Amino acid sequence: MHTPDDPLDDFHARSVSLLGTTRSVHVSGSGPAVIVIAEMPGISPHVARFARWVRHAGFRVYLPSLFGVDGAYPTADAGLQVLRRACMSAEFHALAGQGASPVTAWLRALARQAMAECGGPGVGAIGMCFTGNFALSMMLEPAMLAPVLAQPSLPLDDPARVESDADELFAVRARLERDDLTVLAYRFEGDRHCSTARFAAYQAALGPRFVGRVLPDAAAHPSPPPFFRDVVGGPHSVFTAHLVDAEGEPTLRARDEVLAFLRQRLLPGHGVVAEGLL
Numbered sequence: 695m696h697t698p699d700d701p702l703d704d705f706h707a708r709s710v711s712l713l714g715t716t717r718s719v720h721v722s723g724s725g726p727a728v729i730v731i732a733e734m735p736g737i738s739p740h741v742a743r744f745a746r747w748v749r750h751a752g753f754r755v756y757l758p759s760l761f762g763v764d765g766a767y768p769t770a771d772a773g774l775q776v777l778r779r780a781c782m783s784a785e786f787h788a789l790a791g792q793g794a795s796p797v798t799a800w801l802r803a804l805a806r807q808a809m810a811e812c813g814g815p816g817v818g819a820i821g822m823c824f825t826g827n828f829a830l831s832m833m834l835e836p837a838m839l840a841p842v843l844a845q846p847s848l849p850l851d852d853p854a855r856v857e858s859d860a861d862e863l864f865a866v867r868a869r870l871e872r873d874d875l876t877v878l879a880y881r882f883e884g885d886r887h888c889s890t891a892r893f894a895a896y897q898a899a900l901g902p903r904f905v906g907r908v909l910p911d912a913a914a915h916p917s918p919p920p921f922f923r924d925v926v927g928g929p930h931s932v933f934t935a936h937l938v939d940a941e942g943e944p945t946l947r948a949r950d951e952v953l954a955f956l957r958q959r960l961l962p963g964h965g966v967v968a969e970g971l972l
Contacts, residue, residue, distance in 0.1 A: 697739075697767045698739075700738070702720055702765045707721075708721055710804065712804060713799060713803050719757065719804070720745075720757040725812065726961065728756070728817070728820070729818070729819040730745045730755055731758065731801065731820065731821045732759075732822065733824060733825060734921075735773035736760075736762020737757060737762065737764045737766075738762075738768045738934065738935070739767060741757075741822070742765065745757050751953040753956065754811075754812050756808050758804060761779070762776045769920050770920040770924040773925055774921070774925050777824075787848070789849050789850060794827070794828075794831040795828065797828070798828050798831035802832050802835035805817045808837075814960055815839060815959070816838060816840070816960060817835075817840075817960075818838075818956045820842040820952070822934065823931060826843045826845055829842055833866045834862070834869070839873075839875060840878075840956050840960055842878045842952055844932050845880065846888055847888050853888075854891035854894075856896055863899040871903065875903065877903060877905065878955050879904065880907045880932040880933070880952075881908055883911050883929075885929060893906045893908070909932060911929045913944035914930075915935065921935075932945055
């Protein structure tokens, strides 16, 4: 039985031209802006579900299309093709030693535009998997106030490093300390794509401004879509394919913590974040 694609018909698909590049961005909701950056292999039904949760929490969601087929259910073969193309693209730096992916400059420009359109104190961003570190690179944009890194997986070839180079990490940490901000991050305990060593590297670079959450592997959904079952392998996607949408589940509590973090940063007076995030 074929699982249906998501038509995304409750989003408005816009063509957004920034820095000489035009991309499709799916926009919905009202309130301060939050940019949800899809994981591999693109804006899947589970990514769209997460974006709707953010919208329902009181935000205007911007869902940029960076790769894959928007709304497509993530099959193994098609998803692997998307991953291979992205790894060869000049827009993404999948391997160690190359620094932040060039596409992050476009995402920072999107954050500036979203701030101008939505107002409020600033913008939030959630990066996932292949795009996880993108939310950190976006902190070089002053409009950005609330970065969330979900299972950041780059560089693919060195689990003990992070995508950002030393200069970017230094600049981001200085900004976090100057503006009293934090970075919230999530991973599953046994995730080989986002390892214990990677979180340790973030902690070393950002100090107490990095707040890492580690969920037990047993909390992951046991039946994810084929791309995550056959290509990713093992617990990985905290807020999408491996989230268990049931009361009391650790992944659902993590989702709620993210929504509270966004409210605290972008909707002052709304929501309470867990102790230690501020």
